[in-house]
Amino acid sequence: MTAIQQPSGLYVQFAAALDLRQNARLHALQRALLADLPQGVNDLCPGYLNLYVDFDAALIAAGAVRAWVTRHLAALAELPQAQAGCVTELPVRYDGADLSEVAARTHLSEAEVVRLHSQDEYQVYAVGFTPGFPFLGEVPAALRLPRRDTPRPRVPFNAVAIANAQSCVYPLPSPGGWNLLGTLLTTLYDPGREQPFLLAPGDRVRFVPSDGPTPTLPEIRELWPSAPRDPAFVVEEAGLLDLLLDAGRRHQAHVGLARSGPLDERSARIANALVGNPPGTPLLELTLRGPLLTAQRDLVAAVAGFGMRPEGRPVQQSFVWRRGETLRFIPTSLGARAYLALAGGLETRPFLGSSSSDLLGRIGRPLRAGDVLGLAAQARALPGFASPPPTLPGQIMLRLLPGPQASVEALASLGSAPFRVTGLDRMGLRLTGPPVAGGQVISEATPAGAVQVTPAGEPILLLADRGRLGGYSKPAVLHPLDLPLAAQVRPGQLIRFRPDLSGTPDEWAQRWHMQAQASEQLT
Numbered sequence: 001m002t003a004i005q006q007p008s009g010l011y012v013q014f015a016a017a018l019d020l021r022q023n024a025r026l027h028a029l030q031r032a033l034l035a036d037l038p039q040g041v042n043d044l045c046p047g048y049l050n051l052y053v054d055f056d057a058a059l060i061a062a063g064a065v066r067a068w069v070t071r072h073l074a075a076l077a078e079l080p081q082a083q084a085g086c087v088t089e090l091p092v093r094y095d096g097a098d099l100s101e102v103a104a105r106t107h108l109s110e111a112e113v114v115r116l117h118s119q120d121e122y123q124v125y126a127v128g129f130t131p132g133f134p135f136l137g138e139v140p141a142a143l144r145l146p147r148r149d150t151p152r153p154r155v156p157f158n159a160v161a162i163a164n165a166q167s168c169v170y171p172l173p174s175p176g177g178w179n180l181l182g183t184l185l186t187t188l189y190d191p192g193r194e195q196p197f198l199l200a201p202g203d204r205v206r207f208v209p210s211d212g213p214t215p216t217l218p219e220i221r222e223l224w225p226s227a228p229r230d231p232a233f234v235v236e237e238a239g240l241l242d243l244l245l246d247a248g249r250r251h252q253a254h255v256g257l258a259r260s261g262p263l264d265e266r267s268a269r270i271a272n273a274l275v276g277n278p279p280g281t282p283l284l285e286l287t288l289r290g291p292l293l294t295a296q297r298d299l300v301a302a303v304a305g306f307g308m309r310p311e312g313r314p315v316q317q318s319f320v321w322r323r324g325e326t327l328r329f330i331p332t333s334l335g336a337r338a339y340l341a342l343a344g345g346l347e348t349r350p351f352l353g354s355s356s357s358d359l360l361g362r363i364g365r366p367l368r369a370g371d372v373l374g375l376a377a378q379a380r381a382l383p384g385f386a387s388p389p390p391t392l393p394g395q396i397m398l399r400l401l402p403g404p405q406a407s408v409e410a411l412a413s414l415g416s417a418p419f420r421v422t423g424l425d426r427m428g429l430r431l432t433g434p435p436v437a438g439g440q441v442i443s444e445a446t447p448a449g450a451v452q453v454t455p456a457g458e459p460i461l462l463l464a465d466r467g468r469l470g471g472y473s474k475p476a477v478l479h480p481l482d483l484p485l486a487a488q489v490r491p492g493q494l495i496r497f498r499p500d501l502s503g504t505p506d507e508w509a510q511r512w513h514m515q516a517q518a519s520e521q522l523t
Contacts, residue, residue, distance in 0.1 A: 132189025228374020247280030290329025306335020449478030
């Protein structure tokens with residue numbers, strides 16, 4: 001009998017509706033767990049109603065995670081009172097794209113919408129989705145409208161918005177489905193500041209109607225030194241998207257930073273191993289079209305993955321790259337991403353524990369012509385180490401597990417016909433195909449590989465740079481072993497899903513959730 005694949009995540013549920021006291025208890029548990037992290041727990045992501053524990057099932061069993069959480073819950077002797085955080089006044093220019101529509105749908109004037117939205121203080125229940133993005137409550141009942149059925153691909157910088165009982169600020173341009181009321185006139189998140197985040201859970205916010213210019217976007221925080229100690233190569237011509245990455249930025253979900261890291265962790269690990277580097281050593285992820293790079297010293301390098309091959313060099317075999325030689329990449333028809341590793345790794349300037357680029361968070365940037373990257377360390381590596389040649393199936397079939405909001409109907413629809421990739425980036429894959437039953441939830445963590453489905457029935461497969469919190473239904477999650485395969489999907493490609501329908505909806509829910517207290521205490 002085949003063992004049932006358990007999710008590599010767990011939602012610890014504190015309430016069924018917004019509740020300040022339970023939210024305070026949720027954050028108390030997050031702080032306690034963060035101070036006692038066992039090996040294999042990747043992150044803790046607090047939302048309005050629950051705390052998501054992300055873990056690596058190859059390193060720690062789901063039962064051990066539940067026992068660890070239960071022990072710390074028992075140590076929270078009593079329900080803490082919601083602590084009054086500092087009050088921050090936020091100036092808002094009420095000029096949002098949806099202001100007139102919100103007024104019409106709520107049968108109010110625009111002036112009344114502004115007055116109601118700005119009359120009371122809001123509690124910061126969580127910070128997430130993108131860096132510094134505050135989830136606020138509660139919106140006056142007269143203003144409560146659901147999210148848009150289809151999210152906008154790009155919400156403008158500093159947009160102030162509402163959805164149901166929640167309000168928020170988009171501190172960076174990003175996708176989003178909330179109703180836009182105005183523009184914030186101060187900066188909530190700046191990776192260049194000593195304290196990057198203005199707000200924290202427990203703080204209180206008051207919106208103040210104001211006039212004035214929109215602030216400028218924060219500067220990008222560079223991830224490599226402008227003058228490396230030991231120059232390795234110069235960029236003669238940038239590729240389509242060449243990013244510096246390491247194993248990813250762990251334990252920062254509570255402030256909304258993406259995990260990042262290689263989308264195809266398997267190929268990145270192979271590239272590093274071929275030149276004798278430990279897993280997670282900083283390297284380059286190259287997408288669809290590679291760069292032209294000229295060596296500044298003799299190097300030992302390796303390329304692994306798909307979508308391109310180094311001209312005149314072996315794939316998945318380490319080779320000598322002589323000083324003065326230019327490395328070129330030839331596009332191939334299969335796959336999307338390859339990884340270039342150098343023996344000794346790349347010299348970096350880490351941000352909050354990681355050297356991984358987070359483009360949405362303005363941490364790092366793609367390579368551009370003239371950049372010079374350096375070696376982190378001298379390494380005595382020998383060329384000629386090889387890994388079996390990579391292969392990709394002609395038709396991509398991705399395995400699905402029941403997700404946090406799984407239903408037989410949604411899983412069956414996902415497996416019923418191919419889906420076409422209509423848009424992709426490091427946040428996820430937008431898909432078109434048969435309609436899938438979706439919906440909305442109170443914002444909570446989004447697992448890696450979650451298939452998020454909007455009320456319009458449009459699935460989005462979430463990848464490493466996804467928003468850490470989201471409010472759309474997640475009926476399925478990609479099997480973790482298929483994440484590297486999803487990373488190699490190309491624009492316009494057809495993919496198929498194979499859902500695992502073993503078990504019942506109640507059993508699926510039990511795999512994902514545990515209660516922080518008896519169900520009768522949930523409010």
